[in-house]
Amino acid sequence: MSGKEQKLELAFTPLLFRHDALSAPYVVVLIDILRATTSICTAFAHGVEAMIPVASLEEARHYKEWGYIIAAEREGIKPDFADLGNSAFHFMKPKLRGKTIVYSTTNGTQAFSVVGYTIDVVIGAFVNLSTLTKWLIEDGRNIYLLCAGWKGNFNLEDTVFAGALAASLMQSSQIIIQSDAVMASIDLWNLAKNNLAEYLLKTEHSQRLKRLGLDDVIPYSLTFDTCPVVPVARNGMIRLATQTNHEHFYD
């Protein structure tokens, strides 16, 4: 425990992310429940060594030429040249243990570019909620929740998870909330939590995945704590967080 106050802020979409919203040092929590951050947690929980998030399919294609395993998706669909799509189920394969995967998605990985490379981005999803909460409180930095949204727009599933995480963090008395966005997310979480699947069934993205026949992963994406990992992106590479990763933030 750092013993310090920790402020909490929330951007509903990358467009609303502001570098001056919180004083440094702060850590960003990237949220893309359907499906990137759920998939990243799943990959690390199943032994993947590292992931390289890339914004464009062109970059992903270059990495393919260099021999990397490529996971990619646009509008829910895997491009031909990719080895894996964007479903969490694709990242559970034993042959991926110890491997580095290059990953590009419609919304999730593009959010990294607004944050930049100098700020740690940890990966949040229902599947790692408790482990992430504990890690963030131990870490002690201010916390900026960043919802990937859908093509720049607000979406409910990411916002409801942001509220779940905010509510969970409030177990610690060092968490300070002065943000309307955080308050709204907690209220929406409280409305949704007793029947999460039904609440989120109405969302635009659930309906979109259903139309595409890709909604098989939704129940898994809404399960709690199946992946007790905290992946963190630092210098363009996602790895498992360790205590020593953030040691220098304590005086």
Add this chain to the structure above:
Amino acid sequence: MSGKEQKLELAFTPLLFRHDALSAPYVVVLIDILRATTSICTAFAHGVEAMIPVASLEEARHYKEWGYIIAAEREGIKPDFADLGNSAFHFMKPKLRGKTIVYSTTNGTQAFSVVGYTIDVVIGAFVNLSTLTKWLIEDGRNIYLLCAGWKGNFNLEDTVFAGALAASLMQSSQIIIQSDAVMASIDLWNLAKNNLAEYLLKTEHSQRLKRLGLDDVIPYSLTFDTCPVVPVARNGMIRLATQTNHEHFYD
């Protein structure tokens, strides 16, 4: 009644406004409860003839030289050269009857610039909720709710009003909602509506106005239907809407 379907969309802040979110023709509803849109409705309900929204204080100062009455505010404070501030109470004066007022505020009037001059912008607030609902349904165009927010950020009071208006519009079976933002706003409105003042007391902006000693206008801003008017901005000028204003949208 137009008999057509009307789609409803919501941007939590001007940054999230997208010209392609709804098919034309659509009308924008500008929402800045504390305080611009409440003040504009109040001004028209008290006999003001027209208002000219301007984004910058420099523009407002030019109009001052040309002899106009100026209402302006930055961070809640009236600049020295302005005749009126931003409180709804300033617009209730009999001497303003029949006058044209130039108006510039921190958030409200700046939102006009993202919409542009070719789209009708109607003014929404709790004080004109019922009249506005009736007008929008009669009008028949798609409806884009635009919250002014606070310096580009999400705020709860504008969002809760957006939810109130969306819920009110749903009285009409021609209203179609497929937007996560609209759904979230309705959920927040349903949480807030039974004790609106208390719910909104926690917001950042209420706290800010309180610190500035400007919170006297909050109870008035949360009263329903005290101003049965629909002001509409068209070609850079706000006037009272009339039936003939939108007659050409009917075939």
